[in-house]
Amino acid sequence: MDLHLQQATSPCILRVCKPYRMNQIRLSFLSMLLMSSVLVSAQTFNLSTELLNGSFNSGGPIGFIDVDNDGLDDVVVFDQGEDVNILYQTATGFNPVHYGEVSSSNQWGACIGDIDNDGIKDIFAGGSYDGVHLMRIGTGGNFEMDNLDNGQMFMQACNMADLDNDGVLDAFGCHDDALSRMWKGETGGLPLNDQTLMPLTGYDFSDYPDTDHSGNYGTVFSDFDSDGDVDLFIAKCRQFVSDPNDPRRINQLWVNDGQGGWTEEALERGLVFYEQSWTADFGDIDNDGDMDIAVTNHSTSMFLLENDGNGYFTDISEGSGMDVSGFFLQSKFEDFDNDGFLDFITSGDNSSNFYFKGNGDGTFDQLDWPFAYNDAMLSFATGDFGKDGQMDLIASYGGVYVSPDNNNPDQFYVNEGNDNHWVCFDLQGIISNSDAVGAQVAIYGPWGTQLRDVRAGESYGITCTAHPHFGLGAADYIDSAVVHFPSGFTVTLDNPAIDTYHNVIEAPCQVGAFDLTLEGAAVLCPGETSTLTAPVGYSSYSWSNGAEGEAISVGETGNFTVLVYDSAGCVGISNPIAIEVYQPEVPTVSIDGNLKLCTGESVTLVCSNAPGYTWSNGATDQAILVTEPGTYSVSVDGECAEPTASEEVVVEVYASPETPTVADSSIPAPASTNLSFDGNELHWYDSETSETPLFIGNAFETPVLDNTTTYWVEDVINHGLEVATGGSSAQDEGQYHNNSNYWLRFDAYEAIVIESVKVFANSEGERTVAVIDGAGTVLDQVTVDVPEGESVIQLNLEAPAGEGLGLRSLDGNPQLWRDGQGSNLAFPFEIGELATITSSSVNNPSNATNYYYFFYDWTVATQAVACSSDRVPVTVTVEVSGIDDLTVLNGALSLHPNPSNGVFQLHWSGTGFGAVTCEVTDMSGRLLFSQQANGVAELGTIDLTQLPKGVHILKLTSEQGTATARIVLR
Template sequence: MKKLRILLLSTAMTVSLSAQISFTNKTRLLTPVEHYSGVAIAITDMNGDGLNDIVRLSQGTGLNIQFQTEPGKSFSTSIITPVDNAWGMCAADVNNDGLGDVLAGGFYDGVKIVKSNSNGTFSTQNITLPQTFVQGVNFADINNDGWLDAFVCHDDSTSRIFGNNGNGTFTYQPTWIDMTGSYSGNYGSVWSDVNNDGYLDLYVAHCREGMNNTFDPPRINELFLNNGDYTYKRDLANESGLRIGAQSWTADFGDIDNDGDFDCFITNHDVNSQLLENDGAGHFTDITLAAGFVSEIQGLPIQGVFRDFDNDGFTDIIVAGEKHYIFHNNGDKTFSAIANPFDAKEIESFAIGDLNDDGFQDVYAGYAYIYNQISCTNADVLWINNGNDNHFYGLNLHGQQSNLNGVGAKIRLYSSLGIQTREVRSGESYGISNSLQIHFGLGQVTQIDSVVVNWPSGVRDVIYHPEMDQYATLHEGGCIISPTSMIPDGPTVFCTGQSVGLSISDTFSNYHWSTGNTTANITATTQGLYYVTVTNTEGCTVVAGPINVVVDPVQIPLIHALSDSIFCEGDEVVLVSSEAASYLWNTGETTQSIAVSQSGNFTVSVQGLCSPFNAAPYHVQMLGSVLPTAIPDTVEMGESATLIATGDQIAWYSSLNTPAILSLNDTLLTPPLDTTTTYWVTNTLTYNIPKEFVGMVNHEGGVSSENGYNGGLIFDCFKAFILEKTKVYASVAGNRKIELLNSNGDVLQSKIVNIPTGTSIITLNFDVPVGTDLSLTTNKAFNQTNVGSAGPKLRRSNDGCSFPYEIPTVVKIKISSADCEHYYYFYNWQVGFHDYECESDRVPVTAVVKEPSSTAPLPAWAAGLSIFPNPTEGTVHLDIQDFAGGDLSAAVKNAQGQTLQVRTFNAPAGNASFSTDLGLLPAGIYWLELAGKDGVAQRKVVIH
């Protein structure tokens, strides 16, 4: 083998050195899009169609399968009965029926075997004894009888083996491997032929908190070597060099230098993670420093897996946990950390496989918190590899004497790149299961010399010069078949009464469709996932498809607003429909968007492929305004006018468009005027928005306050609001400083509140701005001084938490500062809103300056004229000093000069007094014109 490697490497090595590793978020292809996994994730072919599917656990419990369909198309979804909170999961075909099955388990809740049935349902075997705290898990044919057995790492004692009874059921087998003296702390396990003798060995990574001596047995990683007869011996003498006493979490085996053997990567928590090179006989040398890994991995890594992500022919390494990394294999046994190809969130766990059938390895990423705390805010992401122009070769194995998936098979590919070596494994690293599909990156290699497959049964198949850039299907014994395509003769999305013909691009001896048909082509009239198993003349089978046929697609439109849907009269909001072939709004408009300036419920009908669909009504509220009632004034030249307006909130302006306000009073007293002048007035109405409530209503669970921890709530604000009040439960009385922080931890607002023992409603009145990742908490230092602990001694909930809590379009409380399982301190938020103020249009009000009169002299007594009360609500009194005597005519005129009332008084010369009742006149400004024998005097009178 070594000689062959030298010959191969002496030829021209053609590797793409410039290929970049990058990914695109394609989570929109999954249902639901927002899914939250724990550590346990799997990728495998669940329905036997030759394509990788995603097996995931919603909130770590609800089993959800995403079936791959056509490249770039949405996955098909199946939701299965919950399996409790799983820490480990692996997937493979345990009953050799061609369908994928799943093992999942967690904290002493049983080891569950979920098996696929041919009718699309699932059956579960729950193995409850011996009780087990499940960690890493694997399917492997431990006794090589052609049926996959289960290996389960146990956190608190010896790991468990469950033997397959030859029908997909399992029985505990404690004697298959002598693990006497094997202790707790079993975390990551991997079955691999580490010494190249053709037999599967077992390696278990150990970690045990509180044990600081590297020689403590629960800390020492253990290798169990297969004796060739499927009995196993522990490598107590450490001949392998793998008996490591670090706090190790996982191990994985992969060929980093294309020399035909498996090297080892181990993630550690207390020292550097390690890369060890295999000498070909199972003796390992630590090359961590030389490979460039020292101090590269920060935080707590809990996953580490070999995969070739850029198809250059050399296996890279992906790490996840508190931080994620991809280390690119430079082809010389050194690695370089590449720039983050994902987003800023740290991937905690993952599963790997080709999820769009393009020959590149994709990543399904979970964003839980160490070690298995489900995130309520960071949903899983499907990261599709963007690929490059490098070649690949892949195999789907189909066992005959061996287990059907070929788990445990070792595959070597010979080319100018060397001897690339792969192995089929179900369950790797820590609690995850990657694709069973064999994948080789080939760089710019143009020809493969051969591919050698060593099956668990001992059968050896050799494929010479296979065609590249394909996933071929190899049946144990040498029968190989290339992939074939299913061809629709028309659209695969259509209406009832229509159909699509499905056929195969090549000719075969036999056909077996997922519908049960056995003809070369079929006509699909109903909705579903269609695929066909075809058989060639040599008896080899391969699956073509699937194609997802959709009948009468549901295309309900969604409406969203481009601005606030509550607005004042004179403004508007634009409503936009999701894209469709045509639109008909209930306003009669036929465009994708409409401008709305009135209150109402607005909906749109769109024409779907087969029928129209109506959007849910979208409510718009226009807040009206009321014009003020204004009273003009007429004055003599040089006098000040008194302009009066009535309304809710009056504002005066000097012109139609000026922003400057002259006065906010009902009455405007102008400066002395020489010419007629127009002023402008508005009226503002204030609308109060009803208060709303959000958050956990009451405390639930234990009464602990976790005094050593200062917790809080993390939330997003979509529309500014006032956090008026909240409920708290205090174990001791005292002052607390409540703080509103932004995403950087800066204090936006704070308030010191004296909180008595027991349940209290506290007033905060925090103005909360629009923003993401805001938090409501207490001041740790203030707590220490005032209540004697870092925490505020306020009760938190550890039961009944159901994040997120939200008021749509306003606020979403996403998670506590600790996790999804706890709710800290602040219950039943009372949310108030800033009032809407709607100002009316401006109304002109004119101050008229009278032209000077030359016909009527001003009498001498005008200087001593007194009118009171003024303003008046009815009667006015007139006092005249030095009256000339005789008749006095008193005429009341409005601002337009119309005479409304005339009375005549008679008095002797001297001081005179008169009274007149104006109570029948409406409120306003009037002129009182007094005419005697010696002249006319005018005075302004205001009636309220």
């Protein structure tokens, strides 16, 4: 049934009874009313990430939707790809609330909607065989976390939609490796596994009877044929499938008959391309009152298709301005400049960040990318910050496909706006689901007919605002707006006001919004209450917390509204009122230094800002200097109750060794000498402040010393050092690998150092090896020279305690051996009690343990605490320089260079030498060299390069006497 609700007292300028009448006059109004400028430029967005009040690193899934039903779109981010934070919109920015991990793995798809009909939206998510998760959000940061039945799947996109039109949202999850899955929603309860909601195998695959129905990627629910029920488009893509007729890469369009029946009609409707499609979005690109569609592909360029008004599509890609190629992961129609024509944006990697400005006639202008952050936008969601009718955007900058990038956090963009008009709608389902997901809103005016859907999840795992938004350009009125609820109920608003939001309730008549009366404080201490009172005179009152009656007492955090009925059956909903229960802020302690100390060292503990501080050791300053072992905490005063204490911090102090007892040494000539002293583990240095030891060990053999030299030595105790080995040995079945897409996963039970591994290389050269966390972020890396064949390489890579870590190659073509199927692999591989190699990173669990990547026979050690003594000097005195001139009885004779590489020059001035003999002996007197000459001048150059290195004695003998010199061969 239809109801016309008069929303403005001014007369209608143009009354629309049928959509086709607007199409007849559309062209005469377009240039006059909708084009505010002849210059084509992208809408301006200001990078305003500071409004988020936190730093987050999402992967693919992200949301921008009103979670708490206060009329303001909130931001939902999956920090590190798995950790949910809801950023509730306030008047000045966002208030982040941390809800925790939905999984220990990156989520590939997520959607947000009120699946239990309690008035607050919930989060449905899944990843690669980590289960399917539902986080049911409550008030005050509370939530319930559940894993749903039949959840072992490789989730891609997901959605919430009322598949059986029972007034409760159901969940739909795309499966990469098999048939997609569904869960039937229950009011107030958990969704139940129900694969009968849609007949997903009810299509013709007779030519491929063994198909696994896989390849389900992007999804969008839309009433594309405007018959009052939602339909489903699935973009199909299957890696390594080259047959274009394979059903795993044939797009599907499931058409809902409104009576519980679904038929697959993509081919006859014109939506089968025999390509590899990734995402799709429906939108009315030409304001003719029907849903057109854009489809992104990975095997060809993007497609744009026009709806003929009966739900059949014609390809208009060529000449549309949108027939571009890229590695698309997300796509979305939205009127960013409020000119009355839908624009289109895409994201993924550097090849796929496109902004298309719609012209309203099926063509688009590709404009400069308006989002300023200097990295490729991976994913995004659109919504309204400030409730000003300008569509803003939250973006993630991770890596393909859904990996967070800790070097590039999420960014927030605020639409600068312009003078164009707009209108938005906030729908409340009564018979339909509470969010009115699946509703369709049409507005009529000089532009023709604009059409929007209400969705909960779209594209490739994102969720955008559920408030239908329309740009009006320069038009200053709307003839009418018609809201089609999923139940079939229709509400018509005549001449609704522009530049505002309209709250529309699924009811035969509507009471205008009203305010509640608050008795008490809006911010309460625990145990306190305030009273909320609605206006008198209504027949019934139904509060958002489930209470009944004209007034309620509240003592919990939340946004409270009341739904009222009057005696005529008209329905109204109050404006929300926010109540906050003060939660004492738990102080946090930051640590400046190391909690594991050696005797004589210290660490500084600093408390977060507070009015006053009481430390467990009695100190009252904000920071304390700790030198003693113990457990430390700090308490601070709160607004309401007893002081709250921080988490405890444990400081350990380990003994440092005594300063080693040493003695200086001397040698009579240039030579090497052995310095040996008692100690636990002596470290030898070339200076008092050097960081890298020359030698580790209690007996230090010095190099040959020409001059007096001072060394510095300290004693070291390694507390808690433990070494373990483990891992696989190479098998016969495998190959040298030409990519590093996969790696070994391991769990570390405490902080460890991966000291070395064995590898088998197909060629010599440098290889880069890294420890990564579960999100793929590099924690430590090293580049080493690897010889061809089998070798043990020293890594000394640090890994923190944790699960899901990885040891991987960072080379594009590592040419390292990996074991494959047919190998006798026995995962998990224990490495003592320090770590376990759990599997490879291959996505499918059934294959993950059939491969072993690159790194064999691990040696790992604990990250020991090394305590050192004071450093003391040891001096080695060289008594003779080793550069003595020859002394003879008559004349002057010299020798140089000395030290030398073995070639010496003899220089002589004087007379009377006669025959001369040259001999070289070592320090023990053993003859090494002998040569005779008629005189010193005949000797000239002496080549001693064949002699051993070290200090030797050169002796010249003649009738005039003997001369000797110590020489040094290097």
